[in-house]
Amino acid sequence: MKRRTFMAGGAAGVAGAAVAAPAIAQTMPEVSWRCASSFPKSLDALYGPLDTMTKQIAEATDGRFKIQCFAAGEIVGAFQTLDAVSAGTIEMCQSPGYYFVGKDPVLALMADVPFIMNVRQRNAWLYQGGGQQLVNDYVKKYNVHTVPGGNTGTQMGGWFRKEVRTLEDLKGLKFRIAGLAGQVVAKLGVVPQQIPGGDTYSSLERGVIDAAEWVGPYDDEKLAFVRVAPYYYYPGFWEGAPTVHYWIGTEKWNALPKSYQQIFNNAAAANNLDMTAIYDARNPAALRRLVAAGAQLRAFSPEILDAAYKAANEIYDDLSKSNADFKRIYEHLRAFRNEEYLWWQVAEYSFDTMMLRLRQRS
Amino acid sequence: MKRRTFMAGGAAGVAGAAVAAPAIAQTMPEVSWRCASSFPKSLDALYGPLDTMTKQIAEATDGRFKIQCFAAGEIVGAFQTLDAVSAGTIEMCQSPGYYFVGKDPVLALMADVPFIMNVRQRNAWLYQGGGQQLVNDYVKKYNVHTVPGGNTGTQMGGWFRKEVRTLEDLKGLKFRIAGLAGQVVAKLGVVPQQIPGGDTYSSLERGVIDAAEWVGPYDDEKLAFVRVAPYYYYPGFWEGAPTVHYWIGTEKWNALPKSYQQIFNNAAAANNLDMTAIYDARNPAALRRLVAAGAQLRAFSPEILDAAYKAANEIYDDLSKSNADFKRIYEHLRAFRNEEYLWWQVAEYSFDTMMLRLRQRS
Numbered sequence: 028m029k030r031r032t033f034m035a036g037g038a039a040g041v042a043g044a045a046v047a048a049p050a051i052a053q054t055m056p057e058v059s060w061r062c063a064s065s066f067p068k069s070l071d072a073l074y075g076p077l078d079t080m081t082k083q084i085a086e087a088t089d090g091r092f093k094i095q096c097f098a099a100g101e102i103v104g105a106f107q108t109l110d111a112v113s114a115g116t117i118e119m120c121q122s123p124g125y126y127f128v129g130k131d132p133v134l135a136l137m138a139d140v141p142f143i144m145n146v147r148q149r150n151a152w153l154y155q156g157g158g159q160q161l162v163n164d165y166v167k168k169y170n171v172h173t174v175p176g177g178n179t180g181t182q183m184g185g186w187f188r189k190e191v192r193t194l195e196d197l198k199g200l201k202f203r204i205a206g207l208a209g210q211v212v213a214k215l216g217v218v219p220q221q222i223p224g225g226d227t228y229s230s231l232e233r234g235v236i237d238a239a240e241w242v243g244p245y246d247d248e249k250l251a252f253v254r255v256a257p258y259y260y261y262p263g264f265w266e267g268a269p270t271v272h273y274w275i276g277t278e279k280w281n282a283l284p285k286s287y288q289q290i291f292n293n294a295a296a297a298n299n300l301d302m303t304a305i306y307d308a309r310n311p312a313a314l315r316r317l318v319a320a321g322a323q324l325r326a327f328s329p330e331i332l333d334a335a336y337k338a339a340n341e342i343y344d345d346l347s348k349s350n351a352d353f354k355r356i357y358e359h360l361r362a363f364r365n366e367e368y369l370w371w372q373v374a375e376y377s378f379d380t381m382m383l384r385l386r387q388r389s
Numbered sequence: 390m391k392r393r394t395f396m397a398g399g400a401a402g403v404a405g406a407a408v409a410a411p412a413i414a415q416t417m418p419e420v421s422w423r424c425a426s427s428f429p430k431s432l433d434a435l436y437g438p439l440d441t442m443t444k445q446i447a448e449a450t451d452g453r454f455k456i457q458c459f460a461a462g463e464i465v466g467a468f469q470t471l472d473a474v475s476a477g478t479i480e481m482c483q484s485p486g487y488y489f490v491g492k493d494p495v496l497a498l499m500a501d502v503p504f505i506m507n508v509r510q511r512n513a514w515l516y517q518g519g520g521q522q523l524v525n526d527y528v529k530k531y532n533v534h535t536v537p538g539g540n541t542g543t544q545m546g547g548w549f550r551k552e553v554r555t556l557e558d559l560k561g562l563k564f565r566i567a568g569l570a571g572q573v574v575a576k577l578g579v580v581p582q583q584i585p586g587g588d589t590y591s592s593l594e595r596g597v598i599d600a601a602e603w604v605g606p607y608d609d610e611k612l613a614f615v616r617v618a619p620y621y622y623y624p625g626f627w628e629g630a631p632t633v634h635y636w637i638g639t640e641k642w643n644a645l646p647k648s649y650q651q652i653f654n655n656a657a658a659a660n661n662l663d664m665t666a667i668y669d670a671r672n673p674a675a676l677r678r679l680v681a682a683g684a685q686l687r688a689f690s691p692e693i694l695d696a697a698y699k700a701a702n703e704i705y706d707d708l709s710k711s712n713a714d715f716k717r718i719y720e721h722l723r724a725f726r727n728e729e730y731l732w733w734q735v736a737e738y739s740f741d742t743m744m745l746r747l748r749q750r751s
Binding site for chain 1: 416417445448449450451504506507508509510512513514515516517518542543544545605606623624625626629647648651652654655656658659661662663665666667669670671672673674676677686688691694695698726727728729730731732733734735736737738739740741742743744745746747748
């Protein structure tokens with residue numbers, strides 16, 4: 028308050044400002060960054076929160092901390108973003124860690140791997156369970172610092188041309204699915220396929236593949252899979268709660284004033300919450316439209332889920348034997364998950380169970 | 390970057406700063422607020438996020454936007470916080486809307502009322518479903534602007550000296566429970582009691598009351614209810630996802646620079662997410678300790694839940710007849726809730742169901 032009054036004092040105010048200004052200028056430098064996203068703009072619920080966050084950061088700093096955003100492929104390919112940040116070509120990227128599973132399976136653990144946990148449990152692990160600290164200690168080797176920045180919620184299990192009820196039905200099934208999830212279903216006889224999102228519809232239509240997983244109702248609707256592969260399976264057991272991270276070059280992060288780091292952290296956390304809210308708000312109506320367009324909802328059978336769970340645990344065991352970092356972080360994550368579900372079944376899950384039952388009679 | 394280089398230029402730099410400084414000073418004024426919480430400091434998972442948020446706001450503004458925090462009763466009583474903000478005695482408060490249900494039942498809708506929704510659905514309604522906008526349009530009559538700032542997650546149904554299985558068991562039961570939830574159970578024959586938290590243990594011990602609800606394992610453990618009322622019921626059907634809001638005097642809010650408003654909003658949202666993460670991370674171990682200390686977990690019977698649901702809907706119907714604002718906002722909330730659960734049972738709930746089933750065999 029004093030400062031404002033002083034500034035209004037004409038010449039005396041200007042003289043006063045000349046003394047005070049260097050401190051302000053030092054703590055609020057002009058910073059201009061470039062951020063490459065691993066997502067196309069068409070996935071607006073994924074890309075949108077990056078756009079929103081950077082506008083909020085600019086507003087919070089009176090335009091002094093500017094981050095220019097680029098969609099996947101504009102300046103860096105979707106899977107090359109981490110390399111570009113590591114090398115210092117760009118200051119930061121928006122990517123889910125499992126996009127780099129081929130480079131390093133430990134990075135999948137910070138996003139999501141099959142049969143882990145739901146969104147709130149994931150956030151509890153990251154923010155309050157020591158998870159994000161473990162992640163940041165580990166990713167130092169890539170010369171980056173990471174901040175959680177979004178989550179889609181549990182994804183769907185994908186679109187299938189024919190029903191799959193038994194393990195026998197999975198044998199030889201050509202399924203567009205990537206990463207560790209692809210390795211899990213491969214153990215059940217599925218043939219995982221890597222196909223860009225834009226080519227998936229025509230591959231399904233021509234029968235080049237039998238099934239494809241993408242995200243959930245809101246995003247899936249845009250690609251019109253319902254027309255050619257109407258059996259819509261759930262849950263996406265490989266993505267209960269995928270976290271999208273921001274990855275920032277370590278030197279660039281450390282060079283930020285504390286105030287900008289704080290503004291960045293809270294903008295990322297606020298938009299982490301908001302990305303989930305966007306999906307949660309838009310998925311119900313999209314699901315209604317998909318069902319009206321012919322989508323046939325199907326739950327994966329216990330036979331398939333049990334076998335996939337066993338296969339996933341075998342993969343985690345194998346990775347843990349050969350990779351001490353994977354073992355350490357996976358075991359931390361799994362122990363946290365087991366405790367979470369112990370509590371979950373008491374209050375949260377029973378509340379949802381009650382509401383689902385009561386709604387049917389209201 | 391230019392500015393920093395320029396500033397290092399000695400005398401020329403100081404002259405330059407004298408020109409640029411007034412703009413900075415105008416956009417970053419010194420602001421000093423007082424915030425009264427409705428919670429005691431002993432409820433550290435509820436009060437803590439306020440403390441954290443205000444420190445983050447100070448850090449983000451290089452100490453220029455300072456908010457001094459006071460626990461319930463230090464400068465304003467727990468239920469007088471809104472009046473104090475409305476009157477301009479203090480700039481803001483941290484309170485759940487249902488603390489003011491006696492003053493105005495519409496204010497309970499912004500926090501939680503019986504049989505509504507879970508945390509993610511509540512956040513989706515507030516941030517992406519138009520809910521927070523409806524709330525802020527309504528609370529203008531109290532000369533305040535509100536920002537969501539926390540959520541405990543689904544609470545427990547309370548501690549009972551004896552088991553309650555049937556509606557008959559509820560007749561005449563003296564239960565410490567407040568607000569609309571108290572009205573709901575009163576319709577089932579319960580006699581709601583209003584007792585300060587600190588007096589609840591001795592009331593239970595002496596048999597002055599038969600049961601008491603508080604929050605959930607982490608907070609309940611501190612009050613040691615397990616020693617005198619070991620039957621621990623779930624779910625707290627009247628608090629599936631209570632939101633804590635920040636309430637700010639309208640003029641004070643409007644006088645903030647846009648940058649401070651942005652910093653405040655994201656700090657509140659980040660700590661909304663974090664409060665839930667704190668509870669989710671701490672409740673499992675607290676529950677284990679309570680069970681080891683003798684807590685007997687019990688689910689409310691369908692007979693009791695069905696009757697309570699019917700009673701709640703009767704209360705909503707009555708309030709809707711006499712209060713057009715309640716009707717309008719309640720119906721918006723209910724319609725959103727119904728759509729949310731339609732989607733929830735597909736991906737999210739089936740993911741949790743799967744994990745609870747598989748965990749038992751791992």
